[in-house]
Structures are given as structure tokens and as C-alpha cells.
Amino acid sequence: MTILVQISDLHIREHGKIAYGVLDTATYLDQTVKTLLRLPQAPDAVIVTGDLADSGSLDDYARVQHLLSRLNVPLYLMPGNHDDRANLRTAFPAHTYLGNSGFIQYTARVGELHVVALDTTEPGQEAGALCTERLDWLNSTLNALSGQPVIVAMHHPPFNTLIGHMDAIGLRAGTNELETLIARHPNVQRIICGHLHRAIETCFGGTLASICPAPAHQITFDLHPQAPATWILEPPAFRVHVWDAQSKRLISHLVPVGQFDGPHPFD
Numbered sequence: 001m002t003i004l005v006q007i008s009d010l011h012i013r014e015h016g017k018i019a020y021g022v023l024d025t026a027t028y029l030d031q032t033v034k035t036l037l038r039l040p041q042a043p044d045a046v047i048v049t050g051d052l053a054d055s056g057s058l059d060d061y062a063r064v065q066h067l068l069s070r071l072n073v074p075l076y077l078m079p080g081n082h083d084d085r086a087n088l089r090t091a092f093p094a095h096t097y098l099g100n101s102g103f104i105q106y107t108a109r110v111g112e113l114h115v116v117a118l119d120t121t122e123p124g125q126e127a128g129a130l131c132t133e134r135l136d137w138l139n140s141t142l143n144a145l146s147g148q149p150v151i152v153a154m155h156h157p158p159f160n161t162l163i164g165h166m167d168a169i170g171l172r173a174g175t176n177e178l179e180t181l182i183a184r185h186p187n188v189q190r191i192i193c194g195h196l197h198r199a200i201e202t203c204f205g206g207t208l209a210s211i212c213p214a215p216a217h218q219i220t221f222d223l224h225p226q227a228p229a230t231w232i233l234e235p236p237a238f239r240v241h242v243w244d245a246q247s248k249r250l251i252s253h254l255v256p257v258g259q260f261d262g263p264h265p266f267d
């Protein structure tokens with residue numbers, strides 16, 4: 001059994017600053033880490049699918065590093081639209097898989113799984129994109145991993161969620177090409193994403209694409225095409241993706257953040 005925990009969209013600010021003028025995202029991340037550390041089975045690795053920082057500053061990342069330092073398992077980072085690639089690399093020098101320049105794309109072996117991180121960010125823009133260079137890299141990487149269980153991780157989800165104001169800043173280029181590419185690789189067990197701050201799933205390219213909620217604020221659920229862009233303090237959660245070697249299946253769980261009454265026996 002291989003366990004990969006996914007957290008996403010931390011939006012951490014430096015000490016003395018809060019998000020949107022009211023939200024101390026660091027406190028929420030602290031609670032998420034505590035919940036993660038209480039899991040009955042320790043994960044083999046943790047991946048953060050983007051938006052670690054809120055402004056992308058080095059001070060933001062210093063606080064992210066401090067908050068995540070209690071995790072005693074391999075930690076994999078990815079940029080989101082709020083992140084700065086150069087500052088992310090500078091703040092986490094031990095994470096050599098981030099590379100020295102260009103897109104942050106890599107493959108990580110986690111137990112029996114191969115995690116393929118795909119960079120969808122465009123500097124200075126909220127929306128994401130996949131260009132020919134990134135898609136060609138993904139195709140070559142998946143060809144090399146043929147027949148082995150793969151999770152493709154990306155920040156911007158490759159599908160519309162029907163939350164209009166978020167879809168407007170979603171993956172705006174390369175979606176069709178990505179779906180065609182993924183369909184050629186049946187060993188892709190899951191596409192895991194962030195950005196939307198909600199638990200959302202759909203079929204995509206012959207596999208399942210899923211979005212992870214955030215540790216703090218969620219995007220308000222409203223499917224009206226002209227719904228305003230708002231956030232809400234619904235219960236936070238994270239994903240636990242488990243590869244079952246016996247059935248050769250990836251099973252994904254949604255774990256709420258916090259401490260709750262129980263567990264209690266049924267008898």
C-alpha cells in the first residue's frame with residue numbers, strides 16, 4: 001500500500017499579514033498539518049499542488065517552510081498562480097527536483113506510484129496554460145512510465161467546473177491536447193489538481209480528474225454563470241490517494257481537517 005497525501009492552496013502570508021485583510025491562513029495550515037500527523041497510517045509522501053504563498057514573496061515562503069517543517073515524510077512542491085518560481089526555488093534549496101530555471105516539472109517515485117508534476121502557471125496571470133513544450137515533456141515522461149501506475153499533478157484543473165468566475169481563470173490553453181494525450185496512457189490513475197478550493201471530480205481522458213479543497217477558505221458553491229467571486233469558511237479538507245497493490249487500483253479519500261468526537265464502537 002502506498003499513501004500520498006495532497007494538500008493545496010495554502011495562501012500563506014508572511015508574519016504580520018493576513019489574506020484578504022481578514023483571514024489568517026497560517027492558523028488553518030497549522031491545523032491541517034496536525035490532522036495529517038494524526039492519520040492512523042503515515043503517508044509515504046505529501047504533495048502541495050500549488051499556491052503555497054499568497055503573494056509569492058520570500059517572506060511568505062519562509063513561513064510556509066516553517067509550517068510544513070513538522071512533516072517527517074518526503075514533501076513535493078508545485079507552483080500555482082499565486083507562486084513565484086524563482087522565490088519558491090530560493091526558499092526551498094534542498095528540493096533539487098524544482099530545478100534551476102524554467103518550468104517546474106518533475107517525476108517523483110512514491111512507493112509503487114510515479115507522481116508526474118506538470119507546471120500550468122503563467123507568470124503574472126491567474127489563468128493557466130499548457131504549451132507544446134510542456135505537453136511534449138509530459139508525453140515523453142508518460143511514454144517512459146508505460147505500464148506503471150502514474151498520478152499527474154497540476155495546479156489548474158483541465159476542465160470547467162461550472163463555477164464561472166473560477167473557470168474564467170482556469171486552464172485556458174492546451175486542455176484538448178492534454179485530454180488526447182492522457183487518453184493514450186491508460187496507466188494514468190488520476191489527475192490531481194488544486195486552484196478551485198473545492199472537492200470536484202470528473203472523467204477526463206479515460207481517467208478521473210479531481211480537485212482538492214483548501215486548508216482555509218473554500219470557493220463559494222454557486223453554479224449561476226454570473227455568480228460573484230466570493231469565498232466561504234466551509235470545513236477544510238485534504239485528499240489521501242492510496243495505491244492498493246492487490247487490486248491495482250488508486251483509491252482516493254477526502255479527510256476533513258480538525259478533531260471530532262470519536263471514534264466510537266458500533267456495539
